[in-house]
Amino acid sequence: MFNSPEATTAARRKYCLLTDDSPNIRKIVRRLLEPLNVEIDEAENGQVALEKCLQRMPDVILLDWNMPVMNGLEFIVALRGLPGGATPRVVFCTSECSVDHIRQAIGSGADDYLIKPFDAAMLRAKLDVLPA
Amino acid sequence: MAVKAAAANTEKGRAVADAVLASLQRYEIAPTPDNYALWYEYHAGQNPGLRRTIDILVFNNSSFDEKTLRDLKQTYLYAKEEESALRESALKLQNTLQQMVGSAARLAAPSDLRDEVERIRYLVEEVVRESRQLARSVRLLRYEPGESAATIEALENHLARALRDACLDGLTGLANRKAFDSAIHRLAGESMNSGQDLSLLLIDIDHFKQVNDGWGHCAGDAVLCHLAKVLQQSVRGGDHVARYGGEEFSVLLPRTDASSAFAVGENIREALAREPRPDFTPPMASLTVSIGVSCYEAGEPLSDWVRRTDTALYRAKREGRNRVQLA
Numbered sequence: 001m002f003n004s005p006e007a008t009t010a011a012r013r014k015y016c017l018l019t020d021d022s023p024n025i026r027k028i029v030r031r032l033l034e035p036l037n038v039e040i041d042e043a044e045n046g047q048v049a050l051e052k053c054l055q056r057m058p059d060v061i062l063l064d065w066n067m068p069v070m071n072g073l074e075f076i077v078a079l080r081g082l083p084g085g086a087t088p089r090v091v092f093c094t095s096e097c098s099v100d101h102i103r104q105a106i107g108s109g110a111d112d113y114l115i116k117p118f119d120a121a122m123l124r125a126k127l128d129v130l131p132a
Numbered sequence: 133m134a135v136k137a138a139a140a141n142t143e144k145g146r147a148v149a150d151a152v153l154a155s156l157q158r159y160e161i162a163p164t165p166d167n168y169a170l171w172y173e174y175h176a177g178q179n180p181g182l183r184r185t186i187d188i189l190v191f192n193n194s195s196f197d198e199k200t201l202r203d204l205k206q207t208y209l210y211a212k213e214e215e216s217a218l219r220e221s222a223l224k225l226q227n228t229l230q231q232m233v234g235s236a237a238r239l240a241a242p243s244d245l246r247d248e249v250e251r252i253r254y255l256v257e258e259v260v261r262e263s264r265q266l267a268r269s270v271r272l273l274r275y276e277p278g279e280s281a282a283t284i285e286a287l288e289n290h291l292a293r294a295l296r297d298a299c300l301d302g303l304t305g306l307a308n309r310k311a312f313d314s315a316i317h318r319l320a321g322e323s324m325n326s327g328q329d330l331s332l333l334l335i336d337i338d339h340f341k342q343v344n345d346g347w348g349h350c351a352g353d354a355v356l357c358h359l360a361k362v363l364q365q366s367v368r369g370g371d372h373v374a375r376y377g378g379e380e381f382s383v384l385l386p387r388t389d390a391s392s393a394f395a396v397g398e399n400i401r402e403a404l405a406r407e408p409r410p411d412f413t414p415p416m417a418s419l420t421v422s423i424g425v426s427c428y429e430a431g432e433p434l435s436d437w438v439r440r441t442d443t444a445l446y447r448a449k450r451e452g453r454n455r456v457q458l459a
Contacts, residue, residue, distance in 0.1 A: 024327030028430045095321045097194055099203035102185050115192035117320035119433040122191070 014038040019049040020064035032120045046070030057084045065094035080109040091126050151175040159196045182208035195314045301375040304360035312374035330428040331393030333383040334445045338420045338453040340379040366400045390427040397423040397456035422448035426459030
């Protein structure tokens with residue numbers, strides 16, 4: 001057997017894009033993810049996030065719902081239509097906790113759903129499931 | 133073979149029924165026919181959308197309040213092959229409700245939930261009667277949708293009232309523990325978004341056992357109501373006061389840092405000393421409280437935050453009572 005290309009890239013740091021218009025949330029999530037050794041970038045709305053995805057597709061996107069310019073739902077629909085846009089794991093991180101919001105998120109292609117206030121363990125659990 | 137298959141089916145049905153009862157108890161959901169049908173569908177695993185959504189709600193420690201349950205039913209239960217699903221549910225319910233009445237009595241309830249179980253038992257018995265009517269109207273659904281909708285609506289209104297009452301403490305009229313759990317969740321979420329402080333006070337009556345033992349439970353109740361009144365007079369409109377359990381009360385203070393929350397605690401202590409007590413409270417030399425205070429740190433589990441506050445309260449007690457202690 002020889003080393004597969006996947007095996008040689010296994011140690012690559014995960015690239016995580018925080019998309020939230022609240023600077024406070026971005027600061028908190030950054031702090032909570034610090035021990036995980038992930039590469040973190042930020043976007044303050046869906047439009048900015050989409051531009052960053054076009055440059056380089058993240059491994060995981062943490063996504064707020066209500067944002068100016070382009071909200072989370074509009075973002076994920078646009079993302080999934082991009083070439084390679086099916087690969088990032090998209091986790092909604094929002095205060096919206098109604099059944100209808102969850103249904104819409106999952107229906108639009110979100111992989112998971114985290115409701116604020118989340119804690120460090122809940123957040124990390126959502127990133128731990130990423131394939132190495 | 134057929135007998136064996138039927139036996140296996142019964143066995144599986146019983147396992148699902150047990151899981152449903154366990155979930156209703158665990159998430160403090162009223163054992164009504166439609167709640168039972170909803171969780172039956174979840175545990176039977178035939179409805180992936182429902183399963184996914186409930187799993188998400190469970191992971192996030194969401195409370196299964198009346199609105200959430202109604203939305204789940206409307207989104208995943210009634211929409212799906214409406215008539216046959218309803219008919220099936222009605223049949224399942226007929227078979228299981230009687231069994232539930234018995235099971236509700238056997239639920240291992242903490243002592244402060246005993247009244248709640250009694251209330252739920254009454255509710256279940258009432259719902260058993262109503263569900264028979266409902267089952268009849270479901271059979272007629274195709275022909276009399278108007279009447280059926282009215283029956284369902286009446287049942288829903290009745291339950292909404294019962295569930296609203298279930299969020300209030302019967303003695304003091306304050307929010308109860310369940311309402312506190314949902315308020316702390318909502319306010320901590322807001323605090324996380326805005327970056328504004330959120331503080332918690334846990335307040336415990338000093339030597340309350342002596343009041344109860346020396347003057348009886350009526351005197352104890354009067355003291356609890358008196359403190360509830362003082363608390364409500366000492367907080368702002370957006371603050372959330374609850375009877376946390378027994379002689380312990382909680383106050384959630386949005387947009388308040390730890391030192392301001394400490395000052396609110398001191399105000400409560402002073403107001404209690406100042407406020408004339410009603411005649412029917414026992415003639416104790418003094419009625420005082422110990423208070424633990426702490427501020428939410430975004431990213432910590434809510435249970436850790438409450439525990440920190442409780443530890444501060446314990447320190448206030450240990451250091452002589454009648455004082456406010458910062459975590």
